[in-house]
Amino acid sequence: MDIFIAIILVVSAWLYILLAGADLGAGILERFKGKTLKREQEALITDAMGPVWEANHIWIILGVVIMFVGFPKAFRDLVVFYHIPLTAMLIGIVGRGTAFTFRHYDAVKGKSQRWYSVLFSLSSIWTTLWLGILAGSITMGNIPRHGNHFVEVYIDPWFNPFSFLIGIFLCSLLAYISATYLVAEATTSEGKELFKKRAVIANIVSILLGILVFVYGYFSDIQLIREFLLHPYSMLAFAFSSSLLIFQWYAIKKKQYQYLKYLGGGQITLILLGWLIVQYPYVFRWKGGGGLMLLDTIAPEAVQLQLTIALVVGLIVILPPYLYLMHIFKIRK
Amino acid sequence: MDDLFAARSQMAISLIFHIVFACIGMVMPWFMASSYYQYLKKQDQQYLDLTKMWMKGVAIFFAVGAVSGTLISFELGLLWPEFMEKAGPIFGMPFSYEGAAFFLEAIALGIFLYGFGRVSPKIHLFSAVMVGVSGVISGIFVVSANAWMNAPAGFDYNPLTNEYTNIDPIAAMFNSAWFTQSLHMTLAAFSATSVAVLGVHALLILRNIRVDFNQKAFKIVLPFFIVSALLQPLSGDLSAKDIAKRQPEKLAAMEAHFHTEKAAPLIIGGIPNEKEERVDFAIKLPGLLSFLAFGDFNAEVKGLSDFPKDERPPVLITHIAFQIMVGVGTFLALLAMASLFYLVRKKSLFTSKLLKVFVWATPLGFIAVEAGWIVTEVGRQPWIIYKVMKTADAVTPMPGIVYSLWFFSLMYILLAVVVAWLFYRQVKVYQRS
């Protein structure tokens, strides 16, 4: 049961990265939109994201609830030690969520539209950056177990080049995912051309940054990166994910855009999987060795049972309408 | 300002902000669905316009509700990690089901907002109803989580080892306060939102703007208001009786009742003086408090002086907030009765003075909602889990919450201004059309 709960937790994090990640990436892409087709880009993004927007972002709420019900001690430590990056990320979520909706629903489509767009894209970048910083600092671990100096406990773990590097890497990765997604959604050939270009650029940037992450991580002694490179399974996931790149390039060349997003999604999934393999069983690592083990913090049996029931009931209730929503807005079009 | 006070203030501001949007999110879908139903039945274009107009307004409120709610689900942990570590597994069950209800709501909302012309009218109407149903269900779940903080259940607590054992999440969810609190909150959401909507449309009618259209809107909402506003005081009485047994010090603080006595008077108005333990300038109705709390004019009601000083809630705030809520509740119930009277007599409300009263009543429901929550939350102090954990022991060890408080306060003020401005623009634009 604890494994089941942990799996659902991982799945909801994965779906958040993938689905809300595409939303985030769309906001990032907007910042780099060309002078031409500006309106079209915005309209396309609104149209593609609007119906699924709310549903996409529920995955993070589900993740939080599973954390504090199922793994209360892990939740407690995460929110205490990562208070600042989490808060920063939340501010971004507020900014982009409101800007996106205001842009679409403001009754007067005047000058204010520009401001919404600026806020939307900037806060998308901000949110992704902090999500990446969180991921980076969790990867590094390095939480002082008994520190009592403010900077040492609450700042140092995330305020470092590696975490920011991961943040930037995530920005380019999600921009790429979003471009692969939008290129298939675009209705005109100029639109397709535009997003294809974006996809290619974001792809190249991601690859370069990805290499940089590994090189930097290796030489600055980030333990997890070393383990990643030594662990056979994570390297296997990594190799698979890299080989997907070739298929993606091929799909772009052949203009088979409808497959692109699945390939891109698959690639991200494999990267996450590789990371998970080395991160397991820790939530994060303490400075000076050891770590907080997720399954050690599991709530008592009775709670696990009820949570499992709630998750299963939830899935049964949610899945059909969710698929229906996807069906009408994503597939039938 | 110390961190504890900053954290409490930040929590309060966030929730006070969120609840407005939550109420709108729970209730407006019902109005939209009713109007859409009228349109499907009568094929009168005006009802479709009305549906779409409401929908556009609501989409904005929804988004703000969703982001502020997301913020709160993190804030519970960010500000009160020690509380969430212990309480999460116990009172988390309603949150899990609430998550499912939100999900359903988000899906239904997506279908409803973007579904014109894409799905059949029946499915479309159904999605609107589902938004309302899942909104109300999620509201009930969250409130039952809050009720657990007032009436902890479903675990054994050992104060010596600070351990929580024998956890039973289902017993925690159906704690002794969940029903009265959820019922009262659901009614409050309906009466607050409907009186606000009625007020806006009444104003437009009085200004002679699209009169026919606005009258249709008014007629759709009025029944919701009448029913909920009439039931509200009854449900409030139920809550008060419940509290008299469950949290006597909260009742005493609400009533500014300092000394235990038989045939206790009901105190109306007045300014409690906590130091001297008396109430100045109040009207006292003998025996009525005993009656309201226990159904017996002679029953003994415990006063605050029976409780240790460090376990008494702040009296001034709790008392004033309670007075405001009950005052508004009584007024709204009278307004509902008057409207009912017009309806039964088949006289037109639209030419009467009552319409003006509705305009003035626009914000009252929400004021009462906020006041009611202040009663519940401040009245529970100093406990975060009643008689189990003190708020002071729950707060995050991270210093510097004050800065976070300033930042979030600023953000909420800004958001509130922008939302108000957007709302004004909506109404303005639609006046012209």
Ligand code: HDD
């Ligand atoms: C439109 C809003 C509204 C109106 C008109 C009223 N209330 Fe209320 N009240 C609320 C909105 C509200 C609330 C905001 O929804 C609360 C806060 C927590 C809760 O569950 O409901 C609440 C709480 C609340 C509590 C505390 C519950 C607890 O701590 O468990 C009591 C005793 C009452 N109410 C009693 C009344 C009475 C006697 C009213 C008579 C007229 C009344 N309320 C009108």
Ligand code: HEM
């Ligand atoms: C949305 C309506 C709500 C409003 C307006 C509201 C209002 C408040 C206020 C004014 C405080 C500060 C009390 C004080 O410290 O003096 C507070 C504290 C708090 N509330 Fe609520 N509340 C609401 C609902 C909830 C719900 C549903 C929950 C949990 C399930 C909750 C959990 C808390 C917690 C954990 C605190 C901090 C600890 C404490 O002060 O006791 N609140 N809230």
Ligand code: HEM
């Ligand atoms: C501790 C307190 C609370 C937490 C953690 C919380 C959490 C949330 C979250 C995460 C959302 C966004 C869901 C979405 O994306 O659709 C939300 C919205 C909502 N909340 Fe709250 N909430 C709290 C208090 C309340 C209270 C007291 C009520 C009502 C009684 C309420 C009712 C709603 C409703 C109906 C919505 C959906 C409508 C909308 O988005 O505007 N919430 N809340």
